[in-house]
Amino acid sequence: MKSFNYQFKHLKKQKTILVAPLHWGLGHATRCIPIINELLKHDFNVLLGSDGAALLLLRKEFPKLDYVELPSYNITYPKKGEFFKLKLFLKLPQIKKTMNSEKKLVKKLVEEGKIQGIISDNRMGILNKKVPSVFITHQLNVLSGNTSYFSSKMHQKIIKKYDACWVPDVSGPINLSGRLGHSKKMNFSVTYLGPLSRMKKIEIPKKYDVLVLLSGPEPQRTMLEVKMMNTFLNTDKKVLLVRGVVEAEKEILQNNNITIINFLQTQELEKAINESTVVVSRSGYTTLMDLAAMEKEAFFIPTPGQFEQKYLAKELKAKGIVPSCKQENFNLEKLKEIPFYRGLKDFKSEVNFTELFALFERT
Structure with missing residues (x-):
């Protein structure tokens, strides 16, 4: 059985939330950064969880936070992009195995009292019924060409297992994700956070x-x-x-x-x-x-x-x-x-993080 890398240097007495982005490029990790900052502002501890470059990035951003190395999905793109769907299909058994490994690791963390809540950004095995579990995604619908209906239904079935689904987009008709993050036929509740970004516009000379x-x-x-x-x-x-x-x-x-x-x-x-x-x-x-x-x-x-x-x-x-x-x-x-083209303007939104994090106060 694979041994996982734990680093618990200084867990405090506040509630600890596991924040676990998928390692598929760096995007999932970077958009979790503002969530982590808000959790810290609201007096939660954060346990970082990911693998590869995504975990390394989070550790560089938050060097004082504890972390756990999660099993890797090992998803890569073929040189010829049209073969990606076939490659992903062939990896399904491995993905399922990774999800099961994630579930076992999370169960251990919960049983040992190391976490009291979970925020998973598209890591489908990071959840536990004994603590509040949140799934972050902008893909209520997963577009995969002629298999989009089936991939969307599979993803929605996974999302439904969580206590909450947070979508980083605005809810109105003028939005960023289009039909990816907006669907009329949801059998679970969705909270729109507005676009999540660690960046701010600053007027400085162009270099x-x-x-x-x-x-x-x-x-x-x-x-x-x-x-x-x-x-x-x-x-x-x-x-x-x-x-x-x-x-x-x-x-x-x-x-x-x-x-x-x-x-x-x-x-x-x-x-x-x-x-x-x-x-x-x-x-x-x-x-x-x-x-x-x-x-x-x-x-x-x-x-x-x-x-x-x-x-x-x-x-x-x-x-x-x-x-x-x-x-x-x-x-x-x-x-x-x-x-x-007019550029990426007028997509700002405010979110009440106190209300959002109230979910974690129930344990």
């Missing part, structure tokens, strides 16, 4: 023409990095390229007009976005929320084979908000489309 934000599973992350380097190198654009590779040490390189950095923590990334004129990135939902919080102009390149990202990019383009294109079609000329 870069273009900020390239890379993220997501391999090998597609590396393939886009190569594409961006080939596109922007030796042009008149001053570019900051954030590789999205979380490592023990920060590394900064200069290649002519491109500054390359492996990763940035929250405050550094916030500064980089604010001092950049436009952002080129994947159309991942967490990135979308961050850019909306900062009212940025952007250009999206959805991950090949990722139906959700393709849907979000298509929707935002159709609504005249953000232009986008396929990875293989991107070139420098595409940036000239940006001024004809």
Whole structure:
């Protein structure tokens, strides 16, 4: 049986909430950061739970918090995106096994009194009936092409097992997630949090023409990095390229007009976005929320084979908000489309975290 890495340095007497984002790129982890900050402000302890780069990122953001390393789902994208659905289907037995391992680990934490509540961001085995369990998702409907009906029903069946479902979007007709996060036929209650972002808009002088934000599973992350380097190198654009590779040490390189950095923590990334004129990135939902919080102009390149990202990019383009294109079609000329779109503005929302966290006071 696999042994899990526990690190409990200084648990206090307040209630401890396990916050466990899925490690699928860094998006799930980064959008949990504002939730963690609010929990701490409301006098809860937080136990971090994830694996891989997502856990490393959270540990860097919250070095004083305890953590537990969770079993990995090991989800990656094939080089040819159209094969992703088949690859994911073949991994279902492994995913089920990982969920069972998660459940056993959570049961142990609950029985030992180490946690009194759970917030799972798309980790489907992180729940326990003995403590309040919350599921965070923007995917009430899971788009998977011609299997969308079945994938959505499967996901909704899992969500229904939780005490609450929190959706990081606004509830009205003008929203970010479209039919992903809005459905008329729900047999469980949903609370809309508004877009979750650790970022704030700050008026500072612009330093870069273009900020390239890379993220997501391999090998597609590396393939886009190569594409961006080939596109922007030796042009008149001053570019900051954030590789999205979380490592023990920060590394900064200069290649002519491109500054390359492996990763940035929250405050550094916030500064980089604010001092950049436009952002080129994947159309991942967490990135979308961050850019909306900062009212940025952007250009999206959805991950090949990722139906959700393709849907979000298509929707935002159709609504005249953000232009986008396929990875293989991107070139420098595409940036000239940006001024004809209004950008990610007017998506702000307020949430009462005292009411939201009242769920955890019942134990």
